[in-house]
Amino acid sequence: KAGVTQTPRYLIKTRGQQVTLSCSPISGHRSVSWYQQTPGQGLQFLFEYFSETQRNKGNFPGRFSGRQFSNSRSEMNVSTLELGDSALYLCASSPPGTAYEQYFGPGTRLTVT
Amino acid sequence: KNEVEQSPQNLTAQEGEFITINCSYSVGISALHWLQQHPGGGIVSLFMLSSGKKKHGRLIATINIQEKHSSLHITASHPRDSAVYICAVSRGGATNKLIFGTGTLLAVQP
Numbered sequence: 001k002a003g004v005t006q007t008p009r010y011l012i013k014t015r016g017q018q019v020t021l022s023c024s025p026i027s028g029h030r031s032v033s034w035y036q037q038t039p040g041q042g043l044q045f046l047f048e049y050f051s052e053t054q055r056n057k058g059n060f061p062g063r064f065s066g067r068q069f070s071n072s073r074s075e076m077n078v079s080t081l082e083l084g085d086s087a088l089y090l091c092a093s094s095p096p097g098t099a100y101e102q103y104f105g106p107g108t109r110l111t112v113t
Numbered sequence: 114k115n116e117v118e119q120s121p122q123n124l125t126a127q128e129g130e131f132i133t134i135n136c137s138y139s140v141g142i143s144a145l146h147w148l149q150q151h152p153g154g155g156i157v158s159l160f161m162l163s164s165g166k167k168k169h170g171r172l173i174a175t176i177n178i179q180e181k182h183s184s185l186h187i188t189a190s191h192p193r194d195s196a197v198y199i200c201a202v203s204r205g206g207a208t209n210k211l212i213f214g215t216g217t218l219l220a221v222q223p
Contacts, residue, residue: 028209031209033209033210033211035211041214042215043199043208043211043213044202044217045211045212045214048208048209048210055207055208056208056210058166058210090155090156092156092209092211094209100161100209101158101161102146102158102209102211103158103201104148104155104156104157104158105155107155107156
């Protein structure tokens with residue numbers, strides 16, 4: 001089975017712009033979670049989608065949003081980018097159910113200048 | 114206080130040494146995860162456990178639910194084990210959300 005894929009892998013944006021990141025889960029996995037990793041804050045949960053519904057949301061401003069499509073692929077969007085949004089954005093997929101092992105994608109490295 | 118605490122934050126070992134990384138948590142959990150991240154790399158799940166002990170090759174993970182504590186052991190360490198090791202917990206319910214520790218940076222010198 002192919003692993004979790006994320007596109008693009010690297011991205012450079014300017015303050016004020018918006019960005020969309022994509023995540024394709026492992027085939028059959030319906031749960032997709034997004035995480036932000038920064039040197040200062042470490043890994044933090046952004047949101048989780050299951051069967052096209054947001055199941056949980058972390059403590060991030062409304063500029064961060066996401067969605068999931070019927071094929072379980074997920075996108076996250078960050079509007080009005082700030083310098084502090086520079087981070088590695090990781091998605092992880094899980095098979096149906098809860099408390100299952102999560103399979104992480106390689107991440108998208110976003111740099112905001 | 115963080116819900117998941119790891120120690121030590123940094124660890125340097127000589128090749129062949131036995132290594133232990135500790136994780137304590139203060140919330141109820143359904144499972145505890147040990148993750149590995151090489152520099153510049155993605156995250157790989159090493160273990161997910163809710164009780165007892167698991168072993169995979171030279172890696173051993175244990176958990177004590179009563180004491181809310183877990184350890185990751187690496188036997189016969191090798192330079193390729195150099196990475197950040199992250200402890201995370203999932204709280205169950207209708208979510209796979211993970212809460213992470215701050216990670217332990219391990220450097221194994223030849």
